[in-house]
Amino acid sequence: MTTHPVAAVLFDMDGTLVDSERLWDIAMDELAASYGGTLSPSARRSMVGSSMATSMRILHDDLGQPWRDPAAGIAFLERRVAELFVTGLQWRPGAMALLHAVRAAAIPTALVTSTARALVEVALDTLGRDSFDVVVCGDEVTATKPDPAPYLTAARLLSVPIERCVAIEDSPTGVASALAAGAAVLAVPCEVSLTETDGVHLMTTLATADLELLASLLASRDAPAAIGVITES
Structure with a gap:
């Protein structure tokens, strides 16, 4: 069992992992x-x-x-x-590498999407069926994003505290869902622009994201400090 400070990483699908x-x-x-x-x-x-x-x-x-x-x-x-x-389906920049790094570190992962199971099953042929410990689809929860139910469901299925999870999102709806659930949030906009919000770490790409960054998001919440926008150099 992992001793990494991040209990689990919860990935959105459309616009976050793949350019769908x-x-x-x-x-x-x-x-x-x-x-x-x-x-x-x-x-x-x-x-x-x-x-x-x-x-x-x-x-x-x-x-x-x-x-x-x-x-x-x-x-x-x-x-x-x-x-x-x-x-x-094409991977978003840096998404595949980050997912593989998380898996290599034995950190539990979940796919948390508003997309229905039938379409997610097709997408998993690209994402990898062994890439996630849990898959939560939009037609399998009591309420969809921006409700916190999808992320709370993922944490419950993984048996981890949501407060020690990092959710990775691309849309205002998804960010709102993850924040309401209590997760730390890494946001990488795709089709819709995002504004700086308390509790959200905003980046322009996942290409510069790594395990150290994910852990720092939880550390920042434990010792509150201003979180700004990271841009590629």
């Missing part, structure tokens, strides 16, 4: 076009990190078609994104 948001963009645009409309950039940004049900509400309101059946839209997206995931 661009694939969701394709599928969302195709769905909007099939409805005879165009999804606005602001509506698409507000979907990032949200559940499928929330995204459908945003889409239908944006198109002025609130009467649309969300189940039909979700079914379309799940089919299309699954096709795109097979060949289109």
Whole structure:
């Protein structure tokens, strides 16, 4: 059993580990076009990190078609994104190396995503099925991000205190979920910009993240100090 100060690392998936948001963009645009409309950039940004049900509400309101059946839209997206995931998933900069370093240090890991299990199973062909001790999907929790339930569920399944976990996120919704759960948060924005927030360590890339940094996030909480934005040199 690891003696590392970090009890577990909890990874978001879309936009954090893999550059999948661009694939969701394709599928969302195709769905909007099939409805005879165009999804606005602001509506698409507000979907990032949200559940499928929330995204459908945003889409239908944006198109002025609130009467649309969300189940039909979700079914379309799940089919299309699954096709795109097979060949289109690419790692975000530094994500693979950090995940491998965490695993090599025998620190427990969890994948905590708003994406449904069926799509996550496709993504795991890229991420590696042995990369995570626990996988928490959006259709397997009582409430989705920004609710703390996904991260609390991951910590419970790993049998670790959430206060000793580091969550890695890319969206405001995900950051809010991890903070509400009580985890230390490392945020690396992808499609949506993030602002400095108490308890959140903001970076421009995971390429410069390492185990020492993860441990320092917990140390910073134990001895509070200002946390700024780290940028690549």
